[in-house]
Amino acid sequence: MRRKPGALVPLELAICEVAAKLRRRGSGDFHGYEIAKLLSETADTRLLTAYGTLYRALGRLEKMGLLESRWEDADLPSRESRPARRLYTLTGAGENALRETLTVGTDKVSPRARRRLARA
Amino acid sequence: MSAAVLRFAVALVRRWTRLYTWRMPADLRDARRAEIDSDLWEFQHDEEADAGLGAAALLVARLLAGIPDDLGWSLDQVAVAGALTQRSVALSGRAAGAALFICTSWVIQADASRTPPAVTNTRPAVFDRNLEATTMTRTLPRLTAGIMATVGVSMHLAAQSPPVPSDGPLFAVASIKPNPTGRTGPTRSQVQPGGRFVAENIPIRLLIGQAYQVPSYRLVGGPAWIESESFDIDAKANGELSARGALRPLDGALRGLLADRFNLVVHMETRQLPIYTLVMARADGLLGPNLVRSSITDCTAVLSAVLAAPGGGPPPPPEPGGNAPPCGVMTGNGTFSADSRSLTQLASVISAMVDRRVVDQTGLTGLFNAHLTWTPDQMPQQSNPNVRPIDPNGPSLFTAVQDQLGLKLQSTTGPVDVLVIDSVEKPTAD
Numbered sequence: 059m060r061r062k063p064g065a066l067v068p069l070e071l072a073i074c075e076v077a078a079k080l081r082r083r084g085s086g087d088f089h090g091y092e093i094a095k096l097l098s099e100t101a102d103t104r105l106l107t108a109y110g111t112l113y114r115a116l117g118r119l120e121k122m123g124l125l126e127s128r129w130e131d132a133d134l135p136s137r138e139s140r141p142a143r144r145l146y147t148l149t150g151a152g153e154n155a156l157r158e159t160l161t162v163g164t165d166k167v168s169p170r171a172r173r174r175l176a177r178a
Numbered sequence: 179m180s181a182a183v184l185r186f187a188v189a190l191v192r193r194w195t196r197l198y199t200w201r202m203p204a205d206l207r208d209a210r211r212a213e214i215d216s217d218l219w220e221f222q223h224d225e226e227a228d229a230g231l232g233a234a235a236l237l238v239a240r241l242l243a244g245i246p247d248d249l250g251w252s253l254d255q256v257a258v259a260g261a262l263t264q265r266s267v268a269l270s271g272r273a274a275g276a277a278l279f280i281c282t283s284w285v286i287q288a289d290a291s292r293t294p295p296a297v298t299n300t301r302p303a304v305f306d307r308n309l310e311a312t313t314m315t316r317t318l319p320r321l322t323a324g325i326m327a328t329v330g331v332s333m334h335l336a337a338q339s340p341p342v343p344s345d346g347p348l349f350a351v352a353s354i355k356p357n358p359t360g361r362t363g364p365t366r367s368q369v370q371p372g373g374r375f376v377a378e379n380i381p382i383r384l385l386i387g388q389a390y391q392v393p394s395y396r397l398v399g400g401p402a403w404i405e406s407e408s409f410d411i412d413a414k415a416n417g418e419l420s421a422r423g424a425l426r427p428l429d430g431a432l433r434g435l436l437a438d439r440f441n442l443v444v445h446m447e448t449r450q451l452p453i454y455t456l457v458m459a460r461a462d463g464l465l466g467p468n469l470v471r472s473s474i475t476d477c478t479a480v481l482s483a484v485l486a487a488p489g490g491g492p493p494p495p496p497e498p499g500g501n502a503p504p505c506g507v508m509t510g511n512g513t514f515s516a517d518s519r520s521l522t523q524l525a526s527v528i529s530a531m532v533d534r535r536v537v538d539q540t541g542l543t544g545l546f547n548a549h550l551t552w553t554p555d556q557m558p559q560q561s562n563p564n565v566r567p568i569d570p571n572g573p574s575l576f577t578a579v580q581d582q583l584g585l586k587l588q589s590t591t592g593p594v595d596v597l598v599i600d601s602v603e604k605p606t607a608d
Contacts, residue, residue, distance in 0.1 A: 090213055091220035104228070106221075106236065109191065110244025113213060114251045129212075140223070141216040144209070 069115045074156040077148035089143040124152030187234040198248045203448045204593045346427035347417030348434045354605045357408045373415035379408045389432035392597045395533045400599035443600040451594040453535040456525045459586040466584030472518040472545040477505035512554050512568040518545040535594045552578035
């Protein structure tokens with residue numbers, strides 16, 4: 059999908075929306091699989107966002123300053139015998155960008171993104 | 179069976195991740211692999227997720243649907259590292275797409291031509307598990323082969339294709355002759371109006387560094403003659419070769435010349451090499467006398483004002499050894515002056531002086547003015563009467579950084595993106 063200057067593509071918008079929802083619930087951090095699952099629930103589908111598509115979008119959002127990420131401390135994963143999670147958080151800039159995108163009206167948002175937002 | 183297929187699908191995702199992150203910078207590569215590992219683990223331990231064949235199919239679907247983005251991401255990283263021109267990035271993308279299309283067509287055709295297994299019962303097999311298992315186990319190896327072929331083609335192109343000049347001008351004619359004086363004489367190179375490039379007594383290693391915009395410490399490999407022998411080059415391009423700006427037509431034209439006449443083949447890779455970290459010298463964080471915080475906070479505004487001033491355009495360059503212009507850097511033999519530069523930018527300047535990567539770890543943010551004076555290891559042969567003479571008994575660069583800036587260069591090892599010279603030959607006759 060070709061990006062319009064200054065605009066978020068539907069997946070990026072959906073990630074920010076779900077991240078904002080998580081933050082409102084008091085759990086600001088999320089990892090890749092968690093967001094993939096939440097996105098699929100929002101879109102009411104069994105399919106999870108493809109690995110390449112998801113992590114490339116997360117990388118783009120981090121580069122844009124809308125998300126920030128950190129690797130969790132090594133203690134917890136080693137206690138639970140699992141790989142460390144990379145935890146993402148929506149930044150203030152991310153919240154502002156989301157608010158601005160939603161303020162301009164959903165007429166400028168693609169139908170697919172509108173459906174996601176309506177379910178969120 | 180279903181557990182085995184799931185393990186196969188997990189291994190497939192891991193194998194693919196290893197392939198497309200191959201030759202990536204170590205930090206990016208490790209982060210992506212760790213993130214995919216974490217995702218796979220979470221999926222396998224998610225009680226709400228599908229199990230067995232459904233889970234395997236879901237994993238493979240996530241893998242396949244993301245391949246274009248995986249390739250796009252890896253090409254983005256390679257392009258950022260400067261290994262490829264825009265044209266070869268596009269070429270790699272098209273080749274990968276074509277290979278994926280061919281492999282997918284092959285898989286579909288192979289599946290369609292196979293006789294379906296006989297259904298022994300009469301109940302309506304809307305979704306027969308045995309049929310699904312048979313199809314999955316027969317199709318997955320073919321899919322794997324398809325993915326491997328796609329990856330192989332794209333990785334080969336990304337890593338090995340000789341960089342092709344971008345759409346800018348190319349040298350239409352070029353005279354290249356060995357310089358008989360060897361490396362004793364001075365080296366000169368100049369871009370002239372009309373797309374002419376003239377270089378005297380230039381070693382090819384220097385020309386490669388210029389064409390790929392990499393400093394000497396990031397250029398590895400190649401035979402000894404690329405440094406010990408030098409050449410005179412007189413070339414004329416089919417367009418103007420402005421050497422200004424971020425996109426330099428000269429670089430593309432030189433890459434074309436090196437590929438055509440010297441059969442140069444290079445690639446980028448990350449190696450663990452000696453580097454320096456720039457840290458605070460004092461535990462109390464006190465800065466040195468020659469490093470002060472700048473009153474300027476926005477260099478973009480300053481430079482815009484300079485360009486917009488009457489008679490606009492950048493000011494003439496100051497004398498070597500003098501003070502740096504606003505938001506600029508001035509270096510000379512044994513002196514260095516910076517105005518309103520970040521510590522990351524200062525580290526980059528120091529990197530050129532010590533011929534190693536220097537990583538800023540001071541934690542200092544904002545812009546600073548800096549002035550440094552030291553005695554170089556190699557004193558210049560000809561002294562410029564317009565420049566302040568160098569004190570032969572002055573401090574070394576390392577001592578000067580510590581005493582004058584309050585910073586310290588610490589030797590360590592770290593990842594360095596290097597341009598590897600795979601092969602280069604002495605030039606063909608004119």
